[in-house]
Amino acid sequence: xxxxxxxxxxxxxxxxxxxxxxxxxxxxxxxxxxxxxxxxxxxxxxxxxxxxxxxxxxxxxxxxxxxxxxxxxxxxxxxxxxxxxxxxxxxxxxxxxxxxxxxxxxxxxxxxxxxxxxxxxxxxxxxxxxxxxxxxxxxxxxxxxxxxxxxxxxxxxxxxxxxxxxxxxxxxxxxxxxxxxxxxxxxxxxxxxxxxxxxxxxxxxxxxxxxxxxxxxxxxxxxxxxxxxxxxxxxxxxxxxxxxxxxxxxxxxxxxxxxxxxxxxxxxxxxxxxxxxxxxxxxxxxxxxxxxxxxxxxxxxxxxxxxxxxxxxxxxxxxxxxxxxxxxxxxxxxxxxxxxxxxxxxxxxxxxxxxxxxxxxxxxxxxxxxxxxxxxx
Numbered sequence: 107x108x109x110x111x112x113x114x115x116x117x118x119x120x121x122x123x124x125x126x127x128x129x130x131x132x133x134x135x136x137x138x139x140x141x142x143x144x145x146x147x148x149x150x151x152x153x154x155x156x157x158x159x160x161x162x163x164x165x166x167x168x169x170x171x172x173x174x175x176x177x178x179x180x181x182x183x184x185x186x187x188x189x190x191x192x193x194x195x196x197x198x199x200x201x202x203x204x205x206x207x208x209x210x211x212x213x214x215x216x217x218x219x220x221x222x223x224x225x226x227x228x229x230x231x232x233x234x235x236x237x238x239x240x241x242x243x244x245x246x247x248x249x250x251x252x253x254x255x256x257x258x259x260x261x262x263x264x265x266x267x268x269x270x271x272x273x274x275x276x277x278x279x280x281x282x283x284x285x286x287x288x289x290x291x292x293x294x295x296x297x298x299x300x301x302x303x304x305x306x307x308x309x310x311x312x313x314x315x316x317x318x319x320x321x322x323x324x325x326x327x328x329x330x331x332x333x334x335x336x337x338x339x340x341x342x343x344x345x346x347x348x349x350x351x352x353x354x355x356x357x358x359x360x361x362x363x364x365x366x367x368x369x370x371x372x373x374x375x376x377x378x379x380x381x382x383x384x385x386x387x388x389x390x391x392x393x394x395x396x397x398x399x400x401x402x403x404x405x406x407x408x409x410x411x412x413x414x415x416x417x418x419x420x421x422x423x424x425x426x427x428x429x430x431x432x433x434x435x436x437x438x439x440x441x442x443x444x445x446x447x448x449x450x451x452x453x454x455x456x457x458x459x460x461x462x463x464x465x466x467x468x469x470x471x472x473x474x475x476x477x478x479x480x481x482x483x
Contacts, residue, residue: 117474123374127301127469128309132165132457135300140378144298145169150381153294158269158450159183161294162240165457166233184264186241187271193218194259197246201253207445208330211246215319218242224463225315232463235318236456243452244268247445248275255439269293272449277437285436288389289446292432295382296425296447298454300375304328308455312462313469325455329448333367338443341370341430351403355411362415370427371408377420386428393435401431 118125133149135142142149144165152161156170159180163171171179189197193214200210219242220227220235227235249259252275260275269290273281281289298305308325328334348357361368373380390398405423412421433443 116472118471121374122306127306128462130301130458130461131168132454132461133298133300135375137373137375138377140376140381142299142381148381149295149298150385153291153385156294157267158290158293158297159267161297162268162453165298165453166236166460180267181264182237183241183268184262184266184271186237187245187262187264187268189214189242189245190218193242193246194249197249197259198253201250206330207247207250207441208326208448210250211243211448212319212323212326214242214246215239215323219317219319219322221317221319223315223317224312224321224459225466227463229460229464232318232460236460239318239322240452240456244272244449245275247442247448248272251276251439251442251445252278254441268449272446273436273438276442281437284393288393288432289436289438291389292386292429292446293450295385296429296450298451298457299382303331303334304451305454305458309458309462310469312459313466315463315466315468318459321459322452322455325451326448329451330444338426338430338433338447339440341426342434342440342443344369345397345401345404345430348404351400351407354404354407358408358411368408368412370430371412371423372421373424376422376424378422380422380424382425383423383428386425386432387423390428390431390435393432395435397431397435401428 131145133142133144144152144161145168147164147170152164157176157180160171160176162183163176163179196214196217197210200213205213219238220231222231224232224235245262252259257278260278263271263274266274267286267290270281270286273286273289301309304325307328308321311321311324332340348354358368387402390401405427409421409423412419429447430443433446434440438446
C-alpha cells in the first residue's frame with residue numbers, strides 16, 4: 107500500500123524552483139528581465155565601475171562606501187588574508203594529499219575562524235568571523251594551487267587589492283593590470299546570485315545557530331558540485347574538444363543525442379540574456395586573441411542550433427561560457443577556476459549568513475512520504 111501525505115497543498119516544485127523561502131535585502135535575480143542586483147544596485151554595472159572591495163562592502167554593510175570607507179575596508183580585508191603559522195602548516199600538509207582544494211579550505215576555516223556558535227555571538231563578532239573567512243579564502247586556495255604545481259606558496263601582499271593579490275598568489279608573479287581587472291570584474295559579477303544552491307545551504311546551516319566556518323563549509327561543499335561551481339573548466343574543455351567552429355554543430359548534436367548536458371548554455375532562472383555572460387563577453391573581447399574569436403563563433407553556432415533543437419525553450423549563454431575564457435586568458439590554470447569562483451561567492455555567503463543570524467528562525471521544511479505503509483496492529 108502506497109501512502110501520500112495529506113500536505114499536498116504545501117508541496118514545493120521540483121528543486122524548489124521559484125519557491126520563496128525567505129525575505130532578503132542582499133539581492134535578487136530577475137531572470138525574465140535578464141537583470142540581477144546587489145541591494146538594489148545593478149550587479150553588472152557595479153562590476154564594470156567599482157572595485158571588488160566596494161562590492162563586498164555593499165553586500166556586507168548595506169551601502170556603497172565612500173573613498174575613506176572603501177580604503178579602510180580594503181585594509182581590513184588585506185589584514186584578514188594573512189594566515190597564522192599553524193594554519194600555513196596545515197595548508198602545506200593537506201595540499202600534499204588528495205583532498206580537493208575546497209576540502210582543504212573547509213579544514214582551515216575550522217581552525218582560523220571563530221568556532222563559537224553564531225547564536226552566541228554579537229553582530230560585530232559575527233561580522234569579524236565572516237571577514238576572516240573571506241580574507242583567508244584566496245590565500246588558502248592560491249597556496250594549494252602553488253604547492254600542487256611544485257612551487258612555494260606566497261604570503262599575502264597587503265598593498266594589493268584583494269583580486270590582484272589572489273592572482274599574484276596563484277600565479278607566483280605580479281599580474282598584468284589588464285588581467286587583474288578582468289579577474290576583478292569576474293569576482294564582482296559572481297559575489298552573489300540570489301538563493302542559489304550554495305547560498306541556500308549556508309542559510310539553512312546558519313539557521314541552526316552553528317559557527318560561521320560550519321555554514322561556509324557546507325556552502326563550499328555545494329559549490330564544489332560540477333552543476334554549480336565547476337562548469338567554467340568544462341566549458342574550456344568543450345572549446346578544446348570542438349576545435350574549429352565548423353565542428354560546433356556536429357559536436358553538440360552528438361552530445362545532445364547522447365543525453366549530455368551542454369556546459370555554458372541554459373540557466374535555471376534566466377529567460378533573457380544572462381548579464382554576467384554579457385559583461386564577461388565584453389571583457390573577453392577587450393582581452394582579444396584567437397580563443398576569443400573562436401569562442402564567439404562557436405557560441406553563435408551553438409545558440410542557433412539550440413534554437414532549432416528546442417524552439418519552444420529560451421536557452422541563453424550563461425556565465426560559465428565566458429568565465430572559462432576570461433580566467434584562462436588571465437593566466438589561471440583550469441584547476442583554479444572553481445577556487446576563483448569561491449573567492450568571490452564567499453562574500454555573498456557571508457552577507458546572507460549575517461542576515462540570517464540577525465533575525466533567525468531555524469529552517470525545518472517537510473517532505474512528502476511516498477513509500478509503503480505497514481499496519482502496526
